[in-house]
Amino acid sequence: MATKVITVDDIDGYDGQDVAKREFEVGDTRFAIDLGDGNFKKLQELLDALAPYLEKAAEVKQAGRARKSATDATTRLQGYTNTDVRAWASQEGVDVSARGKIADEVYEKFIAAHPDARPRD
Numbered sequence: 001m002a003t004k005v006i007t008v009d010d011i012d013g014y015d016g017q018d019v020a021k022r023e024f025e026v027g028d029t030r031f032a033i034d035l036g037d038g039n040f041k042k043l044q045e046l047l048d049a050l051a052p053y054l055e056k057a058a059e060v061k062q063a064g065r066a067r068k069s070a071t072d073a074t075t076r077l078q079g080y081t082n083t084d085v086r087a088w089a090s091q092e093g094v095d096v097s098a099r100g101k102i103a104d105e106v107y108e109k110f111i112a113a114h115p116d117a118r119p120r121d
Contacts, residue, residue, distance in 0.1 A: 007019045007020065007021075007034050008034065009034060009035055009036045009039055010033050010034045010035065011033075011035065011039045012039065014036045014038075014039075016036050018036045018037040019034055019035065019036045020034065020035070021033070021034055022034070022035045022040050022043070024043060024044075024047060026047070026050075026054065027054060027059065076102075076107055076119055076120055077107070077110070077111070077117045077118065077119060077120065078117075078118045078119075078120055079116065079117060079118070080110075080114070080117055082102060085102055085106065085107065085110050086098070086102070088110055088113065088114075089106050089109070089110070092109070092113070094106055094109055107119075
């Protein structure tokens with residue numbers, strides 16, 4: 001005896017024969033949901049109403065804990081890393097934070113001690 005699978009509308013629990021997995025897209029992301037014809041029509045109407053807003057909107061990416069801004073992630077000097085600058089400053093007794101932005105004064109002192117250090121363009 002065959003088992004009958006009943007698909008139920010994810011919104012209202014309706015279990016009619018018209019309930020099916022419906023795919024739709026918002027932005028660049030695809031979604032799937034089980035809907036009957038009535039709720040699928042409502043979804044399509046909502047997506048149509050939302051479309052002009054999505055066309056004008058820009059994606060906002062959530063910052064992660066390990067994410068750093070471009071200015072902090074890259075050194076301001078060619079040929080040297082921020083780790084090099086921090087290590088030198090520590091050896092010379094120059095105050096420098098262990099993380100985050102390195103003060104302009106620290107870079108200036110590093111460049112004075114390393115004539116081959118050139119600022120990035």
